[in-house]
Amino acid sequence: MTVVLNIGIVLSFFLGILLFSKKDKVLTDNILSLWLVVIGIHLTGYFLNYKGYWDLYPHLIGITAPFPLLYGPFLYLYVRYSLKSKKHIQKRDYIHFAPALVSYLLMMPFYFTYTADEKVQVDKGLIDDYGLFSTILLLSFIISGIAYAILAYRMLLKRHKIVEDNYSYSNRIDMNWLRFAILGIGSVFITAAAVTIMREMLRLQFPFNADILFYSIIVAFVVFIGYSGIRQQDLFTNTVKNEIDLLRTESEYKRSGLKQELAIQKHGELLELMQKEKPYLNPKLTLSELANTLSLSSNHLSQIINQYEQVNFHDFVNKYRVEEFIQRVQSNKNFSLLAHALDSGFNSKSSFNNVFRKHKSVTPSQYISELKF
CATH class of the missing domain: 1.20.1070 (Rhopdopsin 7-helix transmembrane proteins)
Incomplete structure (x- = not known):
């Protein structure tokens, strides 16, 4: 003692x-x-x-x-x-x-x-x-x-x-x-x-x-x-926004002032932007940055992602990073998995592994081993 x-x-x-x-x-x-x-x-x-x-x-x-x-x-x-x-x-x-x-x-x-x-x-x-x-x-x-x-x-x-x-x-x-x-x-x-x-x-x-x-x-x-x-x-050193009003429930979305027609339009623009411009390759991409690109408020973009994609912003962006990683591995087998992960927008090995397992239910190496090149 x-x-x-x-x-x-x-x-x-x-x-x-x-x-x-x-x-x-x-x-x-x-x-x-x-x-x-x-x-x-x-x-x-x-x-x-x-x-x-x-x-x-x-x-x-x-x-x-x-x-x-x-x-x-x-x-x-x-x-x-x-x-x-x-x-x-x-x-x-x-x-x-x-x-x-x-x-x-x-x-x-x-x-x-x-x-x-x-x-x-x-x-x-x-x-x-x-x-x-x-x-x-x-x-x-x-x-x-x-x-x-x-x-x-x-x-x-x-x-x-x-x-x-x-x-x-x-x-x-x-x-x-x-x-x-x-x-x-x-x-x-x-x-x-x-x-x-x-x-x-x-x-x-x-x-x-x-x-x-x-x-x-x-x-x-x-x-x-x-x-x-x-x-x-x-x-x-705080790197997170502190405004609690960034959180929105589904009932609050209905009162947000975002009309359905505009929401549908912006959702289409969002998907096109993600496919063509690939903003997710920026490892520090934030909701506000993506919202500015689409001329939307952060709350409205969060509403669109939650309602039409049924996920939060973090999972929405990382879904694209995971698919980007898989495409890069299939097209170039000379680079390491970590190199492909970093090129796909992930900022660390640990975050990459955690996100990949969440989206694919297996580790990156297990998933890649099952792919047919």
Whole structure:
């Protein structure tokens, strides 16, 4: 347990300082940096308790007690501002830290009026002054962590829909690593909930220190989010449009003002453009760029693609890239599959493989092996 905690503490502070000192850092760098430092302090507090230092220095007891209430807000704000072009946190977002602040205010009498002996007795349950408060605080930790993870995940799904509707590429704006980060922090609090139910309600006695489960996941989370946050530098410079009104439902399309005659005409022009001009060969083609070529608004073009092609913009464009790739392979066997993929408009090997499997249900090499040249 000591080794796990030491790894978590060192990594938290190291990655936090590394992020904070990174050149050209943006708001999300600062949020993640501060969050990692908070995690480092929290792990340090538990380490001191685990090693018995609270008995030697009772005034350390409870200093980091409300810290888990900060995890959810940091997760939410990190995801929120990873998807928004903002240089500063909006004032209203500071309200997310209010529960932690209130907890500290309620603990002020414990910090400043209790003697060292009284603090030890409270910690060991011999004085029940904070028994109800501790229970409420524990439940708040669990509810806060799970609720914020759900909010962050829903926000990520909505942004994924915007990306699919407006971009033909996803390598630079891929949020899968954030999805795993959200699931990771959610698992921390789900584990805490499970341990609490088994230990407090079912009165089960673990043959080991059950806290190691909770803190081991936190350490693993530090390793993952620290590595991913630094490695995925593109996520810190927003490349995605943030207007939520880019999303349109079928009922909203009916009120968009686009007449059916014009829609049919523009749909024909779109298909002709894709066949003759091949704009999909541009690996960074966007909905707005294609709309400008057709003298349409982005919303109207999105409506046409969704209604007449029954797919989003991302799948519509990449369908042409896949067919272009197949034609190029059939006409020239001297180039590698990757070279043909890049020439067809794909911007990376991973995105090409993912898109190809989605459209053809097999890998590129499997598909090519079945072709008769």
